[in-house]
Amino acid sequence: MAEPMTLTIITPDAVVYDGKANFFVGRAIDGEFGVLPNHAPMIIALDVAPLRIDDPEGKKQTFAVFGGFVEIENNKVSIITPNCESPEAIDIDRAERAKERAEGRLSNPTPDIDVERAEHALARALLRLKVTKRI
């Protein structure tokens, strides 16, 4: 097996993850992708979606990634995202409430509702619930 890649997840406030990985899977704005070590240099625009990292010990970790980018060079992967949450850090009740609120707004839209914003809120809430395996 090839040498594992170095993977870091960087958010504006901190470096959330810094370690080795044998494989990771995420969703770009045009569909899912997986990356193995020694990938060619690449820049990927991420969607609001779960990101799974398989580390060399065989442990699989899932993060909620709220958009951002992946940069791959020399077997080094940097995931640059405005926000990244691990399943343990997610407040499930809050996500449920956010989902209901956003769905309510989208099902009977009134002129003062920003539809785009509600859609974003719904996508974020669904992602949070998905990585905590509630849906």
Add this chain to the structure above:
Amino acid sequence: MASAQDLRKRIKSVTNTQQITKAMKMVASARLRRAQAKADATRPYAEKIGQILRHISSSDLQDYVSPLLETRPVKRTCYIVIGADKGLAGAYSSNVLKMAIEQIGQKTPDEYCIITTGRKPKDSLKSRHYHIDKSYSGFSDKPSYEHSRSIMEHALSMYESHEVDEVIMIYTRFVNSMTQIAQAERILPLEQPDDEVKGEEYEFMPDPASVLDALLPKYLEITLYNGLLQAAASELGARMTAMTSATDNAGELISSLGLEYNKLRQSSITNEISEIVGGANALQ
């Protein structure tokens, strides 16, 4: 001439004030350290975003020009004025205000639009009869990325709907706790970095244009976030310096009042003694 009792009262009140300013100085310096650490923590993110932007600029975009990079004739300018919520920070607020007024110049309300963060710039611009489009407050010394995102969302929507043709951020750059520089920076339209990057050619997924479209708002958000963090550190630095000198001044005042009080006390004792001695002498 003040009486001894007046002086005692005065000394007591100055001592109380000194205690307050000392406490505020301590609070500001502790928060300043935190704010600086936060500003340092955003650096890797900002550097990476900048790096990706440069990679895209040097790749083949097939004549795609993002609207955010397009320079158009400026009919209306949006100013984002970043200031403090609270005072007691020396010249900090007035420097930001001066910079904002200088930038706005003689423009009429049709030619400018103002977004403020922090209560101070909002109040002082309002009292000078400037029209304020939107204001945010409550986070001047502890901004989060979320704040920057919502401010930028508002500014971007105005820019994209051609309501404004230019966005300028007025903030205070933190040099050290003694020096903070108020400055204006144009953040929209963006300037395309033209320095060539060395190294390998990157592939883009899905394609350079879509990555660029996703990247530019993020770049703006982090630029604004950096401005907010710099301003927060500057505010705390200015407050710390102001409170340090206030504490020193109070100390000086206390010692000169103490001297005056002791002089007064001594002269009254001397007076009493000479009266007693005079009385005793008269009895002989």
